[in-house]
Amino acid sequence: MDEKISEKRAAYLAEDYSRGFIRHCQFEPDVIRKGYFQSKVTIKEHHRQQDGFIHAGVMATMADHTAGYSAFTIVSEDYQILTIEFKVNFLRPAYGDSLICRSRVIREGSQIIISESEVFDSREGEETLVAKAIVTLMAVQKDKLEL
Amino acid sequence: MDEKISEKRAAYLAEDYSRGFIRHCQFEPDVIRKGYFQSKVTIKEHHRQQDGFIHAGVMATMADHTAGYSAFTIVSEDYQILTIEFKVNFLRPAYGDSLICRSRVIREGSQIIISESEVFDSREGEETLVAKAIVTLMAVQKDKLEL
Amino acid sequence: MDEKISEKRAAYLAEDYSRGFIRHCQFEPDVIRKGYFQSKVTIKEHHRQQDGFIHAGVMATMADHTAGYSAFTIVSEDYQILTIEFKVNFLRPAYGDSLICRSRVIREGSQIIISESEVFDSREGEETLVAKAIVTLMAVQKDKLEL
Amino acid sequence: MDEKISEKRAAYLAEDYSRGFIRHCQFEPDVIRKGYFQSKVTIKEHHRQQDGFIHAGVMATMADHTAGYSAFTIVSEDYQILTIEFKVNFLRPAYGDSLICRSRVIREGSQIIISESEVFDSREGEETLVAKAIVTLMAVQKDKLEL
Numbered sequence: 001m002d003e004k005i006s007e008k009r010a011a012y013l014a015e016d017y018s019r020g021f022i023r024h025c026q027f028e029p030d031v032i033r034k035g036y037f038q039s040k041v042t043i044k045e046h047h048r049q050q051d052g053f054i055h056a057g058v059m060a061t062m063a064d065h066t067a068g069y070s071a072f073t074i075v076s077e078d079y080q081i082l083t084i085e086f087k088v089n090f091l092r093p094a095y096g097d098s099l100i101c102r103s104r105v106i107r108e109g110s111q112i113i114i115s116e117s118e119v120f121d122s123r124e125g126e127e128t129l130v131a132k133a134i135v136t137l138m139a140v141q142k143d144k145l146e147l
Numbered sequence: 148m149d150e151k152i153s154e155k156r157a158a159y160l161a162e163d164y165s166r167g168f169i170r171h172c173q174f175e176p177d178v179i180r181k182g183y184f185q186s187k188v189t190i191k192e193h194h195r196q197q198d199g200f201i202h203a204g205v206m207a208t209m210a211d212h213t214a215g216y217s218a219f220t221i222v223s224e225d226y227q228i229l230t231i232e233f234k235v236n237f238l239r240p241a242y243g244d245s246l247i248c249r250s251r252v253i254r255e256g257s258q259i260i261i262s263e264s265e266v267f268d269s270r271e272g273e274e275t276l277v278a279k280a281i282v283t284l285m286a287v288q289k290d291k292l293e294l
Numbered sequence: 295m296d297e298k299i300s301e302k303r304a305a306y307l308a309e310d311y312s313r314g315f316i317r318h319c320q321f322e323p324d325v326i327r328k329g330y331f332q333s334k335v336t337i338k339e340h341h342r343q344q345d346g347f348i349h350a351g352v353m354a355t356m357a358d359h360t361a362g363y364s365a366f367t368i369v370s371e372d373y374q375i376l377t378i379e380f381k382v383n384f385l386r387p388a389y390g391d392s393l394i395c396r397s398r399v400i401r402e403g404s405q406i407i408i409s410e411s412e413v414f415d416s417r418e419g420e421e422t423l424v425a426k427a428i429v430t431l432m433a434v435q436k437d438k439l440e441l
Numbered sequence: 442m443d444e445k446i447s448e449k450r451a452a453y454l455a456e457d458y459s460r461g462f463i464r465h466c467q468f469e470p471d472v473i474r475k476g477y478f479q480s481k482v483t484i485k486e487h488h489r490q491q492d493g494f495i496h497a498g499v500m501a502t503m504a505d506h507t508a509g510y511s512a513f514t515i516v517s518e519d520y521q522i523l524t525i526e527f528k529v530n531f532l533r534p535a536y537g538d539s540l541i542c543r544s545r546v547i548r549e550g551s552q553i554i555i556s557e558s559e560v561f562d563s564r565e566g567e568e569t570l571v572a573k574a575i576v577t578l579m580a581v582q583k584d585k586l587e588l
Binding site for chain 4: 310313316318342343345349358359376377379381382
Binding site: 016019020021022023024025045046047048049050051055056057058060061062064065080082083084085086087088089090 | 163166167168169170171172192193194195196197198202203204205207208209211212227229230231232233234235236237
């Protein structure tokens with residue numbers, strides 16, 4: 001896969017990434033390449049659960065949303081990306097002060113796109129893989145937003 | 148399964164349900180029975196994505212967390228519930244003004260508990276099934292919090 | 295959903311169900327309705343694993359294939375069904391003398407169809423739910439067999 | 442992870458791999474290392490579906506069983522491995538003359554082990570990734586075979 005996308009497109013996707021629920025979760029775009037999207041979040045109290053661990057829903061949302069944006073990097077601008085389904089495994093407890101999510105397209109279809117997301121917990125500069133997801137996405141022309 | 152749990156335990160779980168990230172998401176407990184937990188959320192702008200639909204991460208988080216609490220209703224009080232993994236399918240676009248999540252235990256093991264969550268979108272009093280999840284959970288004694 | 299499909303279509307799907315790998319596994323069609331497909335298999339030694347339990351792969355294959363045929367009951371005859379992905383949970387050990395799989399369409403889209411499969415283990419006339427799957431399928435016109 | 446397991450253990454696992462349903466499917470062990478198991482199968486007519494493609498159930502069974510054996514490589518000899526659940530995505534049509542499955546442990550717990558399986562279709566000496574699975578496994582002492 002050609003690694004480049006236009007600077008304009010990357011800037012658009014970076015801008016578009018953090019709206020609504022994602023802004024509420026304070027996730028931010030980090031690195032954008034063709035077929036790849038990386039995001040990050042600085043962990044605050046409202047990302048945790050009662051026992052201090054980062055909530056599974058934070059990691060799941062990040063894995064899903066970032067996977068969606070990895071798919072955005074390979075479709076043309078008049079396409080929208082929908083999540084059909086995802087599955088996420090929580091591999092280790094997450095309790096660090098930031099998370100990084102790396103999403104890669106592993107199947108580049110014209111309609112069905114599959115991406116894989118890995119969420120890393122950053123603790124004192126060291127990264128630990130804490131969650132892994134496979135996400136099934138669908139590219140739909142913006143004027144035909146019906147699965 | 149006996150449908151009853153003690154009032155004291157139900158009150159504890161209701162109180163415990165909405166902390167940290169879940170409070171940030173504004174999810175609330177609704178109905179609690181043995182093997183069953185129902186939650187709800189009134190949708191605000193910060194639950195949506197750019198196009199006005201409710202974000203998949205909102206539904207996924209609700210499906211996961213509520214499933215976890217359905218598991219809490221069948222274990223003794225010195226047990227903690229961890230999510231090992233979940234899978235969620237998004238069946239129809241969600242755009243209503245509230246969501247209801249109904250989670251039921253479908254496998255009651257001493258360690259491994261499986262629950263199913265259904266998320267309904269409420270639009271003008273009518274409910275539509277918008278997401279369905281299967282969640283694998285683990286019951287761990289509080290003083291042995293290691294998978 | 296209208297429960298009826300034509301006798302001719304039901305006969306075609308019943309005939310079509312058991313070919314190749316499915317014939318090798320000796321799965322058979324059982325009940326066919328619109329949006330619903332039920333299959334069965336008599337368990338032999340070659341369905342088991344070393345310890346006498348029925349192999350997870352038998353249940354997974356049955357859950358997938360039967361889900362695919364539940365989707366066939368709602369599309370027109372010039373459509374092919376492909377499995378995009380599935381997830382299956384094994385709820386209890388299976389060791390009976392036959393399995394029954396019941397698959398229901400839970401999302402009827404023009405392209406993306408979601409079905410749910412439940413596999414029951416039959417032991418001395420009693421049924422036990424042993425596996426549950428969610429299957430994401432795609433309907434593709436036969437002359438456009440490209441995802 | 443130390444890459445070595447004893448020759449005796451590797452020989453035992455290789456022997457143990459192909460019984461019951463797996464022998465019926467004609468899958469064979471190929472490469473065995475600590476935390477890694479590779480298997481293969483030569484495709485015959487009975488692995489295909491009506492349209493000539495390799496059946497999803499063949500790939501799913503291979504992904505599950507090989508993942509289970511990757512887990513066997515990291516536990517002591519008195520432990521049994523059970524599949525709790527798995528999810529598999531079918532990335533591209535498989536129609537080659539053999540399949541190779543590579544399974545790696547990605548979470549090494551004392552009870553819960555997570556492995557990832559990749560299934561490759563071999564066509565005229567070239568390999569194509571056709572399916573990817575995440576498998577949640579449980580290590581249980583042989584004399585306590587209850588989840």
